[in-house]
Amino acid sequence: EPEPEPEEECVEPEPENNTHIYNGVVGGTVTVVTPTDEIWPFFVDEPLSVSVKDDRSLVMLVDEEQMQSQVNANGNFTGSFTLQKQLFGEACNVTINVLGNVNGNSITGSGTGSEQCGDLSAVLDATFTANSQTTPSFLDERPPQPKQCVPVMAPIHSLLLL
DSSP, rough: OOOOOOOEEEEOOOOOOEEEEEEEEEEEEEEEOOOTTTEOOOEEEEEEEEETTTTTTEEEETEEEEEEEETTTTTTEEEEEEEEEEEEEEEEEEEEEEEEEEEEEEEEEEEEEEEEEEEEEEEEEEEEEOSSSSOOOOOOSSSOOOOEEEOOOOOOOOOOOO
């Protein structure tokens, strides 16, 4: 009597979710206005690091502040983080709203924010660019991977005959 064909179990393999590191610079101006309407511009030139994973998750790091976001189908991302600075002895926490775009090996975008810090007001206006050696292959844009089938192992029963 022929043995029955072993059953197969088919599963979709987990796709690789690689991380792509973009390094660049944030450049712009923090303008501080004093109670006597004096205007003090401070130039911003900070290193920037952005990691983008193939699952579209994104983490931006500027001046030890971190922002997490998700890259949408158009390559855009948004988010905010708080920039903590001392301005003329006043502790100032400026919330920065970020709008950016991932386009292959490059990321561009801008950040804006304003805050009242004691008697001072601070306005930040900046742009950023960053580049990567690798390009995300977004998981939702990849063709489905073929299922991999493996035989289901039937439990082996040992019979000991005495």
